[in-house]
Amino acid sequence: MTNSPAQPLRIALDAMGGDYGPPETVAGAVAAVTEARGRVAVLLVGDPEAVQPELERQAGQGLPIKLIPSEGVILDSESPMQALRAKPKASALVGVGMVKEGIADAFVTMGSTGATMAASALLLGMMEGLERPALGGPIIGYAPNTVLMELGSSIDCRPSQLVDFAALGVAFSRTYLEVAEPRVGILSVGEEESKGNRQTREAFPLFQASGLNFVGNVEGHDLGAGKADVVVCDGFVGNILLKTIEGLGDGLSKYVTERLSGHVSGEDAAAIGRDLYDLLNRTEYNGGGPLFGIKGNVVVGHGRSSAAGIARAVSTAARLCDTGLIGKLEDELNALRARTAS
Amino acid sequence: MTNSPAQPLRIALDAMGGDYGPPETVAGAVAAVTEARGRVAVLLVGDPEAVQPELERQAGQGLPIKLIPSEGVILDSESPMQALRAKPKASALVGVGMVKEGIADAFVTMGSTGATMAASALLLGMMEGLERPALGGPIIGYAPNTVLMELGSSIDCRPSQLVDFAALGVAFSRTYLEVAEPRVGILSVGEEESKGNRQTREAFPLFQASGLNFVGNVEGHDLGAGKADVVVCDGFVGNILLKTIEGLGDGLSKYVTERLSGHVSGEDAAAIGRDLYDLLNRTEYNGGGPLFGIKGNVVVGHGRSSAAGIARAVSTAARLCDTGLIGKLEDELNALRARTAS
Numbered sequence: 139m140t141n142s143p144a145q146p147l148r149i150a151l152d153a154m155g156g157d158y159g160p161p162e163t164v165a166g167a168v169a170a171v172t173e174a175r176g177r178v179a180v181l182l183v184g185d186p187e188a189v190q191p192e193l194e195r196q197a198g199q200g201l202p203i204k205l206i207p208s209e210g211v212i213l214d215s216e217s218p219m220q221a222l223r224a225k226p227k228a229s230a231l232v233g234v235g236m237v238k239e240g241i242a243d244a245f246v247t248m249g250s251t252g253a254t255m256a257a258s259a260l261l262l263g264m265m266e267g268l269e270r271p272a273l274g275g276p277i278i279g280y281a282p283n284t285v286l287m288e289l290g291s292s293i294d295c296r297p298s299q300l301v302d303f304a305a306l307g308v309a310f311s312r313t314y315l316e317v318a319e320p321r322v323g324i325l326s327v328g329e330e331e332s333k334g335n336r337q338t339r340e341a342f343p344l345f346q347a348s349g350l351n352f353v354g355n356v357e358g359h360d361l362g363a364g365k366a367d368v369v370v371c372d373g374f375v376g377n378i379l380l381k382t383i384e385g386l387g388d389g390l391s392k393y394v395t396e397r398l399s400g401h402v403s404g405e406d407a408a409a410i411g412r413d414l415y416d417l418l419n420r421t422e423y424n425g426g427g428p429l430f431g432i433k434g435n436v437v438v439g440h441g442r443s444s445a446a447g448i449a450r451a452v453s454t455a456a457r458l459c460d461t462g463l464i465g466k467l468e469d470e471l472n473a474l475r476a477r478t479a480s
Numbered sequence: 481m482t483n484s485p486a487q488p489l490r491i492a493l494d495a496m497g498g499d500y501g502p503p504e505t506v507a508g509a510v511a512a513v514t515e516a517r518g519r520v521a522v523l524l525v526g527d528p529e530a531v532q533p534e535l536e537r538q539a540g541q542g543l544p545i546k547l548i549p550s551e552g553v554i555l556d557s558e559s560p561m562q563a564l565r566a567k568p569k570a571s572a573l574v575g576v577g578m579v580k581e582g583i584a585d586a587f588v589t590m591g592s593t594g595a596t597m598a599a600s601a602l603l604l605g606m607m608e609g610l611e612r613p614a615l616g617g618p619i620i621g622y623a624p625n626t627v628l629m630e631l632g633s634s635i636d637c638r639p640s641q642l643v644d645f646a647a648l649g650v651a652f653s654r655t656y657l658e659v660a661e662p663r664v665g666i667l668s669v670g671e672e673e674s675k676g677n678r679q680t681r682e683a684f685p686l687f688q689a690s691g692l693n694f695v696g697n698v699e700g701h702d703l704g705a706g707k708a709d710v711v712v713c714d715g716f717v718g719n720i721l722l723k724t725i726e727g728l729g730d731g732l733s734k735y736v737t738e739r740l741s742g743h744v745s746g747e748d749a750a751a752i753g754r755d756l757y758d759l760l761n762r763t764e765y766n767g768g769g770p771l772f773g774i775k776g777n778v779v780v781g782h783g784r785s786s787a788a789g790i791a792r793a794v795s796t797a798a799r800l801c802d803t804g805l806i807g808k809l810e811d812e813l814n815a816l817r818a819r820t821a822s
Contacts, residue, residue, distance in 0.1 A: 278728070278731070280731055280735055281731075290669055293669060293676070293677045294677050294678050325720060326716075326720075327632055327635060327715070327716055327719040327720060327723075334635070334716070335635045335636050335714075335716040336636050338716075357720070357723050358719070358720045358721065358722065358723030358724030358725070358726070358727055359723045359724065359726055359727030359730070360727070361724055361727060362727050362728060362730075362731040363727065363731075371720075372677075373669070374668075374669055374676070374677040374680075374717075375716075375717055375720060377669040377700070378667060378668075378669060378699070378700045378713075378717060378721065379700065379720065379721065379724060380700065381669075381699050381700030381701045382700030382701065382703055382721060382724070382725070383700070383724070383728070384700070384701055385700055385701030385702070385703060385704050385705065386620070386704060386725070386728060386760075388701070388704075389620070389622055389623075389704040389705075390732065390756070390759070393622055393756075393759065394736065394752070394756070397752055397755065398740075398744075398752070401743075401744045401748055401752075402740075402743045402744060406743055410736070410739055410740070410743075413739065414732070414735075414736070417732070417735065418728075
């Protein structure tokens with residue numbers, strides 16, 4: 139699916155998604171192609187009447203950005219499946235469809251995660267044995283190579299699903315983060331095998347038999363301490379953790395900015411506060427991460443992403459294409475299935 | 481059980497518990513009675529040969545501190561029930577026994593939480609309908625009135641147990657934190673009733689029918705935002721959250737101290753880093769919290785507590801006695817049972 143190195147990667151970007159709409163997504167597209175210096179072309183998917191004026195206002199001549207018309211947008215507040223039926227030409231469906239048709243190498247959106255997941259599962263399909271796409275990635279800025287899986291797609295999980303998440307995380311860690319032999323841990327309440335809830339205690343022997351580089355249970359304070367490269371939990375725990383950490387980024391940023399008043403200039407205080415915010419809002423900072431388990435490159439970002447975050451999401455998508463992550467994820471899952479088949 | 485106001489409260493303190501042992505616990509006792517100005521007497525429970533020399537070294541004449549001999553200490557690494565049998569005169573058992581006998585108004589320890597729980601449940605008994613003691617308290621320093629229940633004692637919970645935790649948290653919030661009408665929320669992955677795992681979705685209608693001031697689901701970022709006064713989760717989620725936040729306190733403290741180098745003096749940088757640490761290590765800072773559900777005042781603190789933290793734990797125990805929390809917890813549980821009896 140990936141073009142030859144001479145050709146730019148074609149990244150479809152949902153111009154309608156995100157809290158700030160076309161003014162921000164178009165700015166993100168401009169930033170992305172400018173930074174990529176010819177390596178990336180952006181296919182902006184959106185309502186022409188909303189996107190075209192922004193493009194004319196913001197995009198200089200000759201930038202590799204092209205408008206792909208769509209109709210409407212699916213909101214976070216809508217039921218994904220109903221919305222997909224009601225708005226068959228919505229930007230998320232058009233964008234995912236372009237990946238399916240081979241017109242785009244990847245699709246990037248800051249819009250509804252649920253709708254993008256549903257559209258992706260429907261049009262691109264899931265890797266064998268997976269029920270739904272998984273979300274994961276680094277969540278603490280000073281532990282950039284520690285990946286937490288899963289972050290909120292799979293709420294009630296069977297123990298065996300945790301092993302699947304681990305395999306996906308391992309492929310991502312190795313391929314995308316270039317960690318040689320990713321260590322896998324189960325997020326729990328104590329190091330000993332006997333510590334944990336029913337789910338993690340049942341998962342423990344499955345991890346031992348998985349052939350993955352399993353290092354046992356890890357605890358909350360280990361997340362930032364590099365004790366494992368891939369830390370696995372169900373989406374209920376992961377989503378609560380992710381949002382707690384994001385909220386702390388917000389609260390601590392304000393606290394530190396105020397605490398520094400009188401010690402450093404207001405500008406410096408704000409900058410340090412902002413750094414703290416970014417450190418704990420990695421999804422927003424990175425502009426999002428891949429939908430794991432989908433047979434195609436789809437990146438879902440934070441609704442609150444700025445143009446800079448959107449540009450980073452496009453860059454993430456380009457790197458997914460360059461590293462061939464999708465194939466690596468499938469290989470890892472297949473290898474896991476082969477090792478654990480009885 | 482509480483003495484008349486003229487008499488000092490008699491707080492038994494485990495001199496053997498905590499990571500730093502008698503040198504630190506004795507210093508904590510000295511700080512506690514000094515700050516309490518006659519309101520508190522400390523009964524130091526420990527091996528005389530280890531505690532007496534520290535007392536002689538640290539405690540001035542006439543301080544209301546008395547040594548109560550015990551033999552041995554139960555370590556975190558031991559199985560609580562086995563250790564209680566093997567060491568019947570260990571400090572935790574002697575201390576809890578003093579509360580049972582009415583010789584002490586409360587017991588405070590920085591030692592093994594598991595052993596203290598087991599000893600307390602055994603000797604003092606559980607409130608009706610509860611299976612084991614619950615842990616809870618504020619966990620984010622800038623949201624000092626937001627109580628998270630439960631923090632790691634009850635790992636796999638039935639939905640109805642979450643309602644019990646809420647009632648305990650409400651009584652604590654009203655009595656100890658002086659919140660007039662504590663709002664109760666279920667920690668989940670979305671505000672809507674339909675969002676959550678099986679446990680929280682089944683708990684939702686129980687909360688609606690509980691007569692508590694239930695405000696619905698709250699999310700991770702709401703923990704620091706004051707959206708509810710009592711936030712409920714099972715001990716698996718709560719323990720992971722608590723330890724993650726504590727770990728962030730450690731990591732961010734180091735990050736900010738380094739980040740400030742060159743901007744402020746090394747002293748100021750360290751002080752600001754320390755503030756950040758304290759903000760996210762509330763159990764350690766507060767020196768611990770009550771064992772909820774035990775029919776007696778028992779405070780369990782962080783093993784890492786300093787003398788200042790230990791003194792705060794003694795002060796917490798004194799406040800538990802003064803506010804009559806135990807009775808209020810039982811009243812709240814009984815009222816809940818009466819409202820929900822069918």
